[in-house]
Amino acid sequence: xxxxxxxxxxxxxxxxxxxxxxxxxxxxxxxxxxxxxxxxxxxxxxxxxxxxxxxxxxxxxxxxxxxxxxxxxxxxxxxxxxxxxxxxxxxxxxxxxxxxxxxxxxxxxxxxxxxxxxxxxxxxxxxxxxxxxxx
Numbered sequence: 001x002x003x004x005x006x007x008x009x010x011x012x013x014x015x016x017x018x019x020x021x022x023x024x025x026x027x028x029x030x031x032x033x034x035x036x037x038x039x040x041x042x043x044x045x046x047x048x049x050x051x052x053x054x055x056x057x058x059x060x061x062x063x064x065x066x067x068x069x070x071x072x073x074x075x076x077x078x079x080x081x082x083x084x085x086x087x088x089x090x091x092x093x094x095x096x097x098x099x100x101x102x103x104x105x106x107x108x109x110x111x112x113x114x115x116x117x118x119x120x121x122x123x124x125x126x127x128x129x130x131x132x133x134x135x
Contacts, residue, residue, distance in 0.1 A: 064111055068118050075125040086129050
């Protein structure tokens with residue numbers, strides 16, 4: 001029994017020694033280098049995603065600014081527009097609104113809020129024009 005215990009202890013010692021030898025400085029350096037490489041790849045991918053997100057937000061903002069300018073311009077003209085001119089403006093608005101509505105699910109909250117305010121402003125203009133044209 002003592003011999004089996006000595007053999008077991010010797011085997012355990014050899015296994016532990018082999019393990020310790022495998023974990024020398026060179027192995028640690030290689031592992032650290034690989035970890036740094038993976039970390040850099042993750043950082044680069046994260047930066048790329050952030051850039052794409054910023055570009056999309058900028059594009060959405062530009063589209064909103066263009067459409068808001070269009071709405072402001074047409075709202076002023078709508079106050080004196082004839083029925084035919086109003087119908088044309090309204091049709092153009094509906095077309096532009098549909099295009100932007102299709103994209104709005106990808107927008108941030110600030111852009112969506114601006115979008116909803118702009119639609120409410122147009123709705124107010126539409127109500128005024130319809131009331132004027134009924135007279």
